Amino acid sequence: QPFALNASMSSVIDSDSSFLSQFYSNFKPKKILGHGGFGCVFEAEKHVMERIILGRFAVKRIPLPRNENDIASALKEVEVLLNFDHKGIVKFYDAWTEQPPPGWQAFADGVMLGKLDNKVNVPIDCAFLYILMELCQFTLEDWLLRNDERDLEKIKTIFKQIASAVAYIHQKNYIHRDLKPSNILFVDDNTVKVCDLGIVTDRALAGDDSGQEVTMERTNAKGTQRYMAPEQMGLSEYSSKVDIFALGLILAEMCIVMNKEKADEVFNNYRSGVPNDVLEHFPEVEQFVALLTNLVDTERPNAEVIVRHEFLLPEDIARELRKYHGRIGVANLTNSQEASRNRIFESLTAGMRTKK
Template identity: 25%
Template sequence: MLTFNKEEVMDICDGKKRRQVSGGVRGCRRSVAVKMKREAGKVLRSLTVEDNNRTEPMEEVEEEDDDDDDDCFSISFLRNDRLEPAVAVSPRYSLLREVGRGSYGVVYEAVARKTGARVAVKRLQCDAPENVELALAEFWALTSLENRHQNVVQLEECVLQKKGLAQKMSHGNKRSKQYLRLVETSLKGERILGHPEEPCYLWFVMEFCEGGDLNQYILSRRPDPQTNRSFMRQLTSAVAFLHKNNIVHRDLKPDNILISQKSGSPVLKVADFGLSKVCAGLNSKNSEERPAAGAGGRGSNQNNIININKFWLSSACGSDFYMAPEVWEGHYTAKADIFALGIIIWAMIERITFIDAESKRELLGTYIRQGTEIVPVGEALLENPKMVLHIPQKARSSMSEGLKKLLQDMLAVNPQDRPDAFQLEVRMGQVTCAA
């Protein structure tokens, strides 16, 4: 396990932030072109809610924070005795406790008042264009899914709150002035002039995940080959589902993979779509995405896979330890998700971890050692495309030859040498069944 010395200093090298550690302890480069901290969304649990496309009054809740304007969500763990509803409308959810907080949002465990079901409620403050862009990206990705998948977090509803009023968000709702203003803010990259800057929030109601994230689940238990095989199948199934629905996640990492244990067996849920990209309807005239030459896969069931792998993305974003080499250059396709998944599975199987200098958490992630530093695999491959990855990393690893070969293919420098999501799902099924 990697640790950091407390006497770390920061410097800028080639435009990238680098952490250097004294005393011979390995350091960790955390250089990412676009990296935004987002709260760990503890999301999971299905819930039926009433369809409400009209604007309705919201119950005002008195909080300890003066800037909170809340909402139709009753915060029951903060001064319940002081709650005095301003209107007769009852909130549909009671917020029980805070379970995550990031630079632009807070996540609560909540309960639906009608059904008693536990849900996760994520509140995102839309006070800046970059925050609006992340919120809308998550909203568009989750609402674009016509079908559910057991390994992808389910969005139950999204509520837009402003001036003490709430309106259920619906994709492309041209009748909602607030929705259109959010879209305009995101597209223009600046605040819309002429509109009052009162607090505006998006509330995401999602399934609640009581099992924590993949880091917590794996590292708090003894190694279990059967669980590993199950998780590998679930992860590849989730990514195949997303790619078939024209969604590139762009931030796959253990923090964004949550665990539900309601069925008795752990079920993975891919979550946090703030950096995701919906590629449906993209064309070569788009300024960020354009068709990739020679992209596509083989097979009779891959029409959507072929489409999504035809589009180049240019926004270099994600978390550095899981970013593919081409993402560092800002020129990549959906195959970048396959690379990230390879890093996650490799780290999970061999329990390769590091201590994050910012959060002080032990995280799953593979890396390359370079002197006193550790370097993300994708960055190292970009610098040295001929570098050979040593898979497995540990001498006593029980990794099968089939899985070893599959991981090598997933982590290929050239994206065209990687399997697409559909091929990966088939091969992973074969590898795990043979183990």
């Protein structure tokens, strides 16, 4: 029984301790979904009265310094995630911290996780932040490994969902900063959600919700280097456009089967402005990726524009817009023609817009 086991573990570690873990009292770990320097993520069943299963969740556990200021700051940051509400973002249900006695967590993990395949190493003396999240099925990284033959229309559908979630994050005046296939999860075969917003950082806008680009100056780069924008890798200022660059790299990877070494080469070329030929047989994709990975960050479109871009429209709708452009000449649209074009777009896409 987890509650009784909690007490016995505490007495073994420290006879004077009355510590009880909320996680081990209420959840039964079933699988370790991932682990690394950030901590670990469990698939866990939530129980009531030991036997009633309320459901399965993903529980992220992050080690923190045993410092009240750090703990309070972490909880304050995660409050932002709890308030996010978008169908393209993994749901966050709850968060709490635990401060076990030194050595308790390693001992408890040895008892409770002993039958699981993965071994999780934890610091001897630290606090832990737990985040209760929606459980998904598999990652975009898994999908890429399983699917050597990829349908472009399905890729567009998936990518549009990702872009819509990123647009929501930016509208909230935050930057994800670590978009990558392993942080994009499938709920089912056709529905994806963005996750791992643990390094989402406030852009400190000047008090409005206009969504205008505001830069931020960082003392260190955060994110995964493979998917970083060039300006993100240094100590320079950057904006939410770093997420747009990452979207471009992710789209290229979705369209072309590449191993990690090839992906590194291709992505480094994009960061350096060196021409790539990997998409030469997909000129439409090539142009769109080039737009998203422009070395001049201000030339990259924002996420809302990406969601509405013709590239992501179903082929029949895109065909109608191309006909209109062919008749008028898109480069020379007058104001009235642009308004007409927008009305056509609204009419064609009515009822199929991504809802928040």
